[in-house]
Amino acid sequence: MSDLLERLRGRGWRMTAQRRVVAEVLDGEHVHLTADEVHARAVERLPEISRATVYNTLGELVSLGEILEVATDHRAKRYDPNAHRPHQHLVCASCGAIRDVHPDGNPLTDLPEAERFGFTISDVEVTYRGLCPNCASA
Amino acid sequence: MSDLLERLRGRGWRMTAQRRVVAEVLDGEHVHLTADEVHARAVERLPEISRATVYNTLGELVSLGEILEVATDHRAKRYDPNAHRPHQHLVCASCGAIRDVHPDGNPLTDLPEAERFGFTISDVEVTYRGLCPNCASA
DNA sequence: ATCCTACAATGGACCCTGTCTAAGTCAAAT
DNA sequence: ATTTGACTTAGACAGGGTCCATTGTAGGAT
Numbered sequence A, B: 001m002s003d004l005l006e007r008l009r010g011r012g013w014r015m016t017a018q019r020r021v022v023a024e025v026l027d028g029e030h031v032h033l034t035a036d037e038v039h040a041r042a043v044e045r046l047p048e049i050s051r052a053t054v055y056n057t058l059g060e061l062v063s064l065g066e067i068l069e070v071a072t073d074h075r076a077k078r079y080d081p082n083a084h085r086p087h088q089h090l091v092c093a094s095c096g097a098i099r100d101v102h103p104d105g106n107p108l109t110d111l112p113e114a115e116r117f118g119f120t121i122s123d124v125e126v127t128y129r130g131l132c133p134n135c136a137s138a
Numbered sequence C: 001a002t003c004c005t006a007c008a009a010t011g012g013a014c015c016c017t018g019t020c021t022a023a024g025t026c027a028a029a030t
Numbered sequence D: 001a002t003t004t005g006a007c008t009t010a011g012a013c014a015g016g017g018t019c020c021a022t023t024g025t026a027g028g029a030t
Helices: A002-012 A018-026 A036-047 A052-064 A133-137 B003-010 B017-026 B037-046 B051-063 B132-136
Strands: A069-070 A077-078 A086-093 A098-101 A120-131 B068-070 B078-080 B088-090 B098-101 B120-131
Touching: A018 A036, A018 A052, A036 A052, A036 B132, A052 A069, A052 A077, A069 B088, A120 A133, A133 B068, B017 B037, B017 B051, B037 B051, B120 B132
Parallel strands: A086 A120, B088 B120
Antiparallel strands: A069 A077, A086 A098, A120 B120, B068 B078, B088 B098
16 A cells, blocks of 8 residues: 555654655655645645645655655745656646656766766656546547 | 747737746846846846736736746746757756756657546656756765 | 654744736827 | 826735634653
């Protein structure tokens, strides 16, 4: 079942009903929920859980490296539990659908030394935009 | 001086004091201001200019394709007058400094057909993150 | 089994970014 | 000089997110 919960327990993360629910909501593949969506789903299982707790918990999971924060649009951040395998995102410009994708090669190596300006680069984020099959045919 | 103003005039864009000031503030290389930063600089030259006008004007310039909207952090959008030459961004994770960069190759071609899920891809945005020389040595 | 205490949860105020609206102003065509 | 539709304004509003003082509780110590 929940790999995420296992890992968190193993790391000595203090477990509470709220944290468990948040972790459970996030568990799975191709999950890209906003904080408020996570909250809405968490409330179904634990009606008293507060928005602040969801935000706090998400922030911690991000710090722990267990989930990723992705900014695919200019609106709410989304949280991606697929932090294990590096990947990028493909976003429909019309309906906002999001897919995890795996481009060939490593985009990091595409940036020549002369274009690094002395920066120590540690990460690269790639977002492909276009129309999903549904929206393209509409 | 202002290429941007020239082009806008040539396109029959109705010129007002406010629009001129916004265009002037944005003119230049490696400019990546937020809307409120644009407003702050515009106010120095034209004290009565309103926030709404700055937002409206920026939105129009984006629609006209004269400036780009970039989301390098999870906070305010930034506006990049360098809409002529395709480029990507390099961002310091510590101080937020931004540089325009030009990676080798075309990231669009790095996404294999099997990873496109029927999407019609029209654009790709790449953000490199790391530490700038200043922040790395601190 | 109970007690303690550091850590977690709560909810409501607050902030930042951005949008909208109704009313007033102005560029530029006539 | 007049006209008029486009532009500007101030301020209200909304969404997303953070902060904080208070209350609650997990889990180690006894």
